[in-house]
Amino acid sequence: xxxxxxxxxxxxxxxxxxxxxxxxxxxxxxxxxxxxxxxxxxxxxxxxxxxxxxxxxxxxxxxxxxxxxxxxxxxxxxxxxxxxxxxxxxxxxxxxxxxxxxxxxxxxxxxxxxxxxxxxxxxxxxxxxxxxxxxxxxxxxxxxxxxxxxxxxxxxxxxxxxxxxxxxxxxxxxxxxxxxxxxxxxxxxxxxxxxxxxxxxxxxxxxxxxxxxxxxxxxxxxxxxxxxxxxxxxxxxxxxxxxxxxxxxxxxxxxxxxxxxxxxxxxxxxxxxxxxxxxxxxxxxxxxxxxxxxxxxxxxxxxxxxxxxxxxxxxxxxxxxxxxxxxxxxxxxxxxxxxxxxxxxxxxxxxxxxxxxxxxxxxxxxxxxxxxxxxxxxxxxxxxxxxxxxxxxxxxxxxxxxxxxxxxxxxxxxx
Amino acid sequence: xxxxxxxxxxxxxxxxxxxxxxxxxxxxxxxxxxxxxxxxxxxxxxxxxxxxxxxxxxxxxxxxxxxxxxxxxxxxxxxxxxxxxxxxxxxxxxxxxxxxxxxxxxxxxxxxxxxxxxxxxxxxxxxxxxxxxxxxxxxxxxxxxxxxxxxxxxxxxxxxxxxxxxxxxxxxxxxxxxxxxxxxxxxxxxxxxxxxxxxxxxxxxxxxxxxxxxxxxxxxxxxxxxxxxxxxxxxxxxxxxxxxxxxxxxxxxxxxxxxxxxxxxxxxxxxxxxxxxxxxxxxxxxxxxxxxxxxxxxxxxxxxxxxxxxxxxxxxxxxxxxxxxxxxxxxxxxxxxxxxxxxxxxxxxxxxxxxxxxxxxxxxxxxxxxxxxxxxxxxxxxxxxxxxxxxxxxxxxxxxxxxxxxxxxxxxxxx
Numbered sequence: 001x002x003x004x005x006x007x008x009x010x011x012x013x014x015x016x017x018x019x020x021x022x023x024x025x026x027x028x029x030x031x032x033x034x035x036x037x038x039x040x041x042x043x044x045x046x047x048x049x050x051x052x053x054x055x056x057x058x059x060x061x062x063x064x065x066x067x068x069x070x071x072x073x074x075x076x077x078x079x080x081x082x083x084x085x086x087x088x089x090x091x092x093x094x095x096x097x098x099x100x101x102x103x104x105x106x107x108x109x110x111x112x113x114x115x116x117x118x119x120x121x122x123x124x125x126x127x128x129x130x131x132x133x134x135x136x137x138x139x140x141x142x143x144x145x146x147x148x149x150x151x152x153x154x155x156x157x158x159x160x161x162x163x164x165x166x167x168x169x170x171x172x173x174x175x176x177x178x179x180x181x182x183x184x185x186x187x188x189x190x191x192x193x194x195x196x197x198x199x200x201x202x203x204x205x206x207x208x209x210x211x212x213x214x215x216x217x218x219x220x221x222x223x224x225x226x227x228x229x230x231x232x233x234x235x236x237x238x239x240x241x242x243x244x245x246x247x248x249x250x251x252x253x254x255x256x257x258x259x260x261x262x263x264x265x266x267x268x269x270x271x272x273x274x275x276x277x278x279x280x281x282x283x284x285x286x287x288x289x290x291x292x293x294x295x296x297x298x299x300x301x302x303x304x305x306x307x308x309x310x311x312x313x314x315x316x317x318x319x320x321x322x323x324x325x326x327x328x329x330x331x332x333x334x335x336x337x338x339x340x341x342x343x344x345x346x347x348x349x350x351x352x353x354x355x356x357x358x359x360x361x362x363x364x365x366x367x368x369x370x371x372x373x374x375x376x377x378x379x380x381x382x383x384x385x386x387x388x389x390x391x392x393x394x395x396x397x398x399x400x401x402x403x404x405x406x407x408x409x410x411x412x413x414x415x
Numbered sequence: 416x417x418x419x420x421x422x423x424x425x426x427x428x429x430x431x432x433x434x435x436x437x438x439x440x441x442x443x444x445x446x447x448x449x450x451x452x453x454x455x456x457x458x459x460x461x462x463x464x465x466x467x468x469x470x471x472x473x474x475x476x477x478x479x480x481x482x483x484x485x486x487x488x489x490x491x492x493x494x495x496x497x498x499x500x501x502x503x504x505x506x507x508x509x510x511x512x513x514x515x516x517x518x519x520x521x522x523x524x525x526x527x528x529x530x531x532x533x534x535x536x537x538x539x540x541x542x543x544x545x546x547x548x549x550x551x552x553x554x555x556x557x558x559x560x561x562x563x564x565x566x567x568x569x570x571x572x573x574x575x576x577x578x579x580x581x582x583x584x585x586x587x588x589x590x591x592x593x594x595x596x597x598x599x600x601x602x603x604x605x606x607x608x609x610x611x612x613x614x615x616x617x618x619x620x621x622x623x624x625x626x627x628x629x630x631x632x633x634x635x636x637x638x639x640x641x642x643x644x645x646x647x648x649x650x651x652x653x654x655x656x657x658x659x660x661x662x663x664x665x666x667x668x669x670x671x672x673x674x675x676x677x678x679x680x681x682x683x684x685x686x687x688x689x690x691x692x693x694x695x696x697x698x699x700x701x702x703x704x705x706x707x708x709x710x711x712x713x714x715x716x717x718x719x720x721x722x723x724x725x726x727x728x729x730x731x732x733x734x735x736x737x738x739x740x741x742x743x744x745x746x747x748x749x750x751x752x753x754x755x756x757x758x759x760x761x762x763x764x765x766x767x768x769x770x771x772x773x774x775x776x777x778x779x780x781x782x783x784x785x786x787x788x789x790x791x792x793x794x795x796x797x798x799x800x801x802x803x804x805x806x807x808x809x810x811x812x813x814x815x816x817x818x819x820x821x822x823x824x825x826x827x828x829x830x
Contacts, residue, residue: 011628013451014595015442016637018435022456027430036428038463041437041454044626048453055470070605070627109607153629155807180429190485192524211425211459213432214485214568222431278721284707285700288721292699295775295808303727306693306703306719308712312761316718316731346727360710392547392570393710 001175002037003029004056008049008068008077009152012041021066021157028161033175034062035226044068049080053147061145062169067152069135070118077149078122078138084147085140087122092136095119095127099134125149128164132156137164144173177230179237182213182222182256185248190214193221197247200240207233208240218402220256253406261405262290268412269300274349276408278304279317279342281329281355282372286401302346307338310364313355317341330355330367332375332384339377339384350411351377352404356389358396370396374404378411416590417452418444419471423464423483423492424567427456436481436572443576448590449477450641459483464495468562476560477584482567484550485533492564493537493553499562500555502537507551510534510542514549540564543579547571552579559588592645594652597628597637597671600663605629608636612662615655622648623655635671668821676820677705683827684715689764691823693719694732694757696744696770697787701816717761722753725779728770732756745770745782747790747799754792754799765826766792767819771804773811785811789819793826 005025011017019041026036037060042052049068056063068077082088096119103111118134121127128137128148133156138149148165150157169175185193190212194201201210207227213220221244225237245252269276278287288304291297307313310329314321319337327333338353356372357363370391375384387403389396420440426432434456441451452475457467464483471478483492497503511534518526533549536542543552543563548571553564563580565572584590600608605627609616616625622642628635636659640652660667684691693702703719706712722728725744729736734752742748753768771787772780785806790799802818804811 010624010626010639011637012438013441013454014445014639015438015440015451016595016628018433018438019454020433023427023430023433025430026428030429036430037458038467039428039434039456043452052453107604109604112606112610114606114609155810180431189522189524191527191529194529195527209425212485213426222426224425224429277727280700282707284712285695285703285719285721286707288700288723289704292697292701292721292723293809293812297699298723298779302724303731304700304719304721304723305731306700306707306721308703308707308719309717309761312692312718315762316720316760345731346724347730363713394708395570397708 001034001062001173002060003034003062003064004037004060005039006049006052006056006063006065007039007041007152008044008065009041010044013043021152021154024154024158025064025066025161028166029062029169030178030180032166032170033178033226034169034173035178044076046076046080046083049077050084053080053084057145057147062173063147064165065147065149066157069149069151075117078120081125081138081140081147081149082122085122085124087124087140089120090123092119092121092127094129095121095136098129102134128160130156130160131163132159139165139168146172176226176228177233179225179233180222181237181241182220183241183244183248184218184220184253184256185251186218186253188219188251190219193219193248193251197221197244200243200247204240205236208237218253261402261409262294265405265409265412266291266294266297266300268409269350272412272415274412274415275300275302276350276352277302277342277346277348279338279351279353280304280306281308281313281338282358283354283397283400283404284308286397287352287354287404290401302348305342305345313338317345328365328367330357330365330371330373332373332386335373335375336377336382336384339375339382343377349379350408352408353377354400354404356396356400358393359391360393372396372400374400374407376404376407376411378414380411380414383407383411416449416477416588417475418449418477418479419452419475420454421464421467421471421478421480422454422456422567423459423480424456425459428458436567436569439569439573440479440481440576443581444477444584445593445595447581447585448593448641449584449588450593459491461491461495461498464492465499468495468499472560472562477588478562479580480562480564481572484564484566490532493535496540496553496555496562496564497537500537500539502539502555504535505538507534507536507542509544510536510551513544517549543575545571545575546578547574554580554583561587591641591643592648594640594648595637596652596656597635598656598659598663599633599635599668599671600666601633601668603634603666605634608634608663608666612636612659615658615662619655620651623652633668676817676824677709680820680824680827681706681709681712681715683824684765687827687830689827689830690715690717691765691767692717692757692761692763694753694766694768695719695721696723696728696753697773698769698812698815698819699723701812702767702769702819705816717763720757720760728753732760743780743782745772745780745786745788747788747801750788750790751792751797751799754790754797758792764794765823767823768792769815769819771811771815773808774806775808787811787815789815789822791819791822791826793829795826795829798822798826
């Protein structure tokens with residue numbers, strides 16, 4: 001059984017926004033065993049949507065459409081669905097009451113006829129209640145084929161997927177189980193790894209697939225298993241993961257579940273009731289930002305000093321000027337001093353510090369672009385590593401943030 | 416003339432990664448007058464890619480494919496292109512020398528036959544030199560129809576688009592001009608705005624389109640003009656923009672070009688040779704991170720104190736405990752003190768400070784979730800604003816970051 005996703009909106013096709021809706025929907029469908037065959041982004045245009053629907057229906061059983069709803073889009077999706085299903089619009093009393101309620105409560109301008117039109121839905125559609133907005137979700141179809149239409153506003157769409165669409169698919173469709181397991185490796189390129197694990201890859205059972213996902217400084221290997229017998233799948237998957245890990249040896253950095261490295265670190269700190277701060281130079285607050293993006297970060301994160309200017313390193317972080325003069329501002333010594341002094345300043349158990357040159361031009365040091373020092377201070381002292389991170393600004397920063405979390409994780413595990 | 420984008424990769428279809436490549440490519444194509452008709456994400460599967468190619472070619476003249484290259488993907492795109500164009504692979508000496516050079520310089524494992532296979536390309540393809548990687552770009556086709564295949568790694572793809580693909584399209588295709596202009600409004604909903612500007616919308620010339628883009632707290636109105644006569648387009652577009660602005664009155668917040676608000680602020684600061692720092696509580700370093708994501712930020716950005724814990728506000732930012740006790744840590748008084756003290760601490764001209772409650776649970780204050788205070792200190796003093804930002808953590812942070820930049824821009828313009 002396959003599904004397809006169709007996103008409607010010129011703003012995607014002119015590159016004004018990135019389509020993040022599709023990845024969210026695909027990930028949620030995967031979790032319940034529904035594979036996505038294709039994702040298509042099409043224009044706010046009836047003929048184009050009709051064509052996309054026809055193509056999608058020839059390949060898939062579940063079609064999810066986002067966007068093209070709302071007064072100023074001429075509710076193009078609704079009209080197109082009527083044409084596709086040879087249907088007409090009828091007023092839905094519950095939706096009307098909901099739209100009127102939202103206007104009464106949250107909106108200062110008076111409700112108009114175009115707003116009331118949001119309550120008109122194709123007569124064959126089951127309405128999916130949109131708690132956070134005025135455009136209702138719609139579920140049309142039967143006999144194992146269904147078209148689901150959702151608003152394009154991400155937080156309205158997400159809520160509809162979680163509370164309405166997924167539960168209904170679970171109820172109405174028999175689905176296989178899908179497991180994914182990702183192994184993170186460092187230190188070897190994609191093709192060298194491919195040679196190393198060739199015996200395993202050629203002997204994988206047909207219901208398990210292996211994918212290589214090279215990214216900054218690492219290669220992630222994803223195993224995906226799909227089948228109807230949950231237990232067999234699970235056991236076989238575990239076998240293959242173990243076999244893969246023994247072939248890879250110390251290239252394996254860890255396994256990746258649904259958790260990011262920030263979440264792993266957060267769990268470790270909370271369990272130990274220990275705290276963290278960061279002293280960031282060229283990473284510019286990105287480490288702090290990734291930490292505080294998690295709810296509840298205040299339990300273990302005290303703060304950060306983003307010492308972008310050398311003067312800030314001296315005056316706020318109290319890095320001795322003599323060290324900077326002798327070793328340069330991009331040096332192991334400065335990274336170590338930043339970490340230790342931040343730890344003292346914020347009274348934390350751990351501190352991460354970064355100093356380096358992310359380019360494009362050289363800053364307050366002569367270090368080559370891509371030269372990076374990362375330090376982690378802990379109650380046991382401070383460790384510093386030097387890295388050469390290439391020449392691409394964005395990548396230098398992101399690779400360094402990843403490295404910093406890795407180094408921190410290693411240090412926390414000593415306690 | 417239309418183009419289409421096909422992205423290849425199971426990782427997109429299982430929702431493991433968001434397809435950001437398409438938005439980049441679409442935006443670059445738009446800038447040179449090439450519209451994108453459809454974007455399709457398909458599987459690492461020859462039959463699927465062939466079908467997508469066939470469908471795309473029936474609608475578009477320029478087809479850009481990303482992904483499906485590299486040894487561990489079985490170079491599926493290359494083999495598929497051979498089948499599609501009834502072609503065979505031949506070894507390209509320049510690519511081989513480049514691949515061998517990369518291995519010699521950057522990679523510790525020895526080069527293998529699979530790596531050397533990267534130098535084999537369809538005989539009909541013109542090679543597009545991939546400076547940053549081993550998989551070459553390819554340009555196949557003529558008579559006004561072309562298929563362009565690029566690696567999926569974003570920074571390799573981006574470089575190929577900018578240095579090879581766009582210049583060659585400009586050379587080989589006659590293209591119309593496309594202008595976009597976006598007007599940002601605050602304070603009124605989508606449908607109320609639609610009513611307000613109805614006379615303009617119904618009388619727009621056929622070559623100018625209007626789109627509504629509602630987002631956090633604002634509605635952006637995008638006018639897009641497309642045509643062969645650059646001058647007429649430009650003048651008419653300016654007319655419509657002026658008419659739109661006069662209909663909207665003081666709802667208009669500003670116009671949006673290709674520049675982000677960080678870039679606008681950066682220009683303003685550089686021109687005035689003035690400097691900035693941030694004191695961030697619940698925004699967790701996100702403002703600093705957005706500023707330092709721009710190359711050259713060290714010219715005006717000195718640093719930041721992310722005072723996530725109350726203790727950090729007291730000990731590093733020297734916010735008097737008496738103020739916190741009396742007014743609460745989420746208060747105008749604390750925001751103002753944070754901004755002024757940061758400005759003194761880092762010796763900057765401007766300082767932004769944020770304090771608030773982003774939820775999901777209440778922190779060191781009793782303030783309702785969504786309560787936010789933003790302060791901007793300048794040589795003329797300090798301004799503070801209170802906002803209620805809703806209840807969704809991520810949105811509270813992002814809306815506040817946007818607001819902070821807006822407030823800063825206003826203050827800088829006073830100098």
